[in-house]
Amino acid sequence: MALVTGASEGIGRAVARALAADGYTVTGIARDEARLRAVIDGLGEGGHSALVADLATEDGLGRVVHGVQQGRFDVLVNNAGTASSGPFVDVPLERATAMMNLNCHALLTLAHAFLTGAQPGGALVNVSSTLAFAPMANLSVYSATKAFVTSFSESLWHEHKARGIYVMGLCPGMTSTRSQPHSGADVPAGLVQSPEQVAATALAALHRRKQPTVICGTKNTLFAAVARALPRRAALRILTPERQSPAYHRTPL
Numbered sequence: 001m002a003l004v005t006g007a008s009e010g011i012g013r014a015v016a017r018a019l020a021a022d023g024y025t026v027t028g029i030a031r032d033e034a035r036l037r038a039v040i041d042g043l044g045e046g047g048h049s050a051l052v053a054d055l056a057t058e059d060g061l062g063r064v065v066h067g068v069q070q071g072r073f074d075v076l077v078n079n080a081g082t083a084s085s086g087p088f089v090d091v092p093l094e095r096a097t098a099m100m101n102l103n104c105h106a107l108l109t110l111a112h113a114f115l116t117g118a119q120p121g122g123a124l125v126n127v128s129s130t131l132a133f134a135p136m137a138n139l140s141v142y143s144a145t146k147a148f149v150t151s152f153s154e155s156l157w158h159e160h161k162a163r164g165i166y167v168m169g170l171c172p173g174m175t176s177t178r179s180q181p182h183s184g185a186d187v188p189a190g191l192v193q194s195p196e197q198v199a200a201t202a203l204a205a206l207h208r209r210k211q212p213t214v215i216c217g218t219k220n221t222l223f224a225a226v227a228r229a230l231p232r233r234a235a236l237r238i239l240t241p242e243r244q245s246p247a248y249h250r251t252p253l
Contacts, residue, residue, distance in 0.1 A: 001025045003073045005055060005064070005110070006080035008035035011127060011175060014195035015077050016040075018203045020048060024075065029053055029064055055080050055106040056098055068113040075206070076114040078107045079127040083142045096141045103145035111156065120164030123206055126153045130173045130215065133224045146171075150213060157212030166209040172198045173220035193217060 002019045006012035007028030020026050020043040030036040031054040040050040051067055053060035068076065081103045084091045107126060114124055131143040132150035153169030160167055174192045198216050205214040215221045 001027070001071060001073045002075040002077065003027045003029065003068060003071065003114075004077040004079060005029040006127075008032050008039055011172065011195045011198050012077070012079040013039050014199035015079065015125075015202055017043065018196075018199040019075065019077075020044065020046065022203060027051055027067070027071065027073070029055070029080070031055075031060070055110075056082075056102050061106055061109060065109060065113045068110060069117060072117075073114065074119075074121065075123045075125065076110060077125045077127070077202075078110055079125075080106065081127065081145075083139070085139050085142070087138060088140050091141070099141055100145060103142070104148050107149060108152070111152075115156070115160060115165065115167075118160075118163070118165050122164075123166040123168065123209070124153075124156065124160075125168045125170055125202060125206065128153065128169045128171045128213075130171050130220050130224050132169075132171060133228050154212045166206070167212065168202070168205055169213045170198070170202050170205070170216070171213060171220070171224070172216045173223065191219060193220075 002016075002024040004012050004016045004019065004026060007016045007026075008030035012028070012030070016026050016028050016039060025046050026040070026043060026048045027050070028036055028040050028048070029051050030039075031052065033050075033052045036050045036052060040048050051064065053064050055061050055064060082099045084095045084099055088096070111124055111126065114122075118124070126149050128149040129143075129146040131139065132146040134143065135147075136143045150169045150171065153167055157167040157169075172193060175195055175198055193216060201214065201216045205211060215224050
């Protein structure tokens with residue numbers, strides 16, 4: 001059995017479909033009931049289910065924690081997340097706080113609930129980003145939360161491998177989703193992945209169960225290597241766009 005948060009679209013939807021095709025019974029979590037149920041209905045037979053919950057609320061998070069504790073899941077995919085862009089002081093504090101709560105607090109809470117009762121053979125997948133390896137102005141809080149997710153996942157991988165439990169930090173690069181289409185002249189098409197490509201990478205790594213950090217694609221692997229090698233000042237200068245208007249979006253919870 002597999003539990004996928006943010007399952008109603010984008011990477012979460014693609015991962016849910018890939019897991020179902022691989023034989024898992026999938027429970028999808030999202031706050032948009034109509035989209036979520038459409039995804040679950042499309043997975044075919046096999047006892048798949050939907051749990052409508054907003055992980056940004058204590059009630060929603062608590063209900064999912066209860067589901068994790070009672071569900072005997074083999075795999076948890078922590079995919080739900082949010083991002084805001086723009087100069088830090090221009091982004092309302094409540095949005096920045098909400099981003100940290102969802103990207104870090106909710107992920108940590110669900111990881112704790114899952115790992116506490118996980119059995120040998122279980123797997124935890126925390127969806128991070130290639131921005132975990134590079135600070136980016138105008139995405140300061142988001143890139144910091146993804147650095148947390150990647151570091152956290154690597155530590156958990158080491159802590160739990162002796163138990164036979166695999167922990168993966170999955171790091172996609174630019175991925176075309178409804179909230180982040182990444183289209184236009186500023187983003188070369190060759191740098192943008194589909195959610196299905198990300199899901200395929202995740203599933204292949206889940207089968208191998210070797211690396212704590214899985215970067216999606218050769219170009220993103222090269223980006224991460226260069227970003228780590230560069231001095232931090234140089235990385236900031238290269239990666240920060242000259243103009244970036246404030247925006248806000250949340251991926252499905």
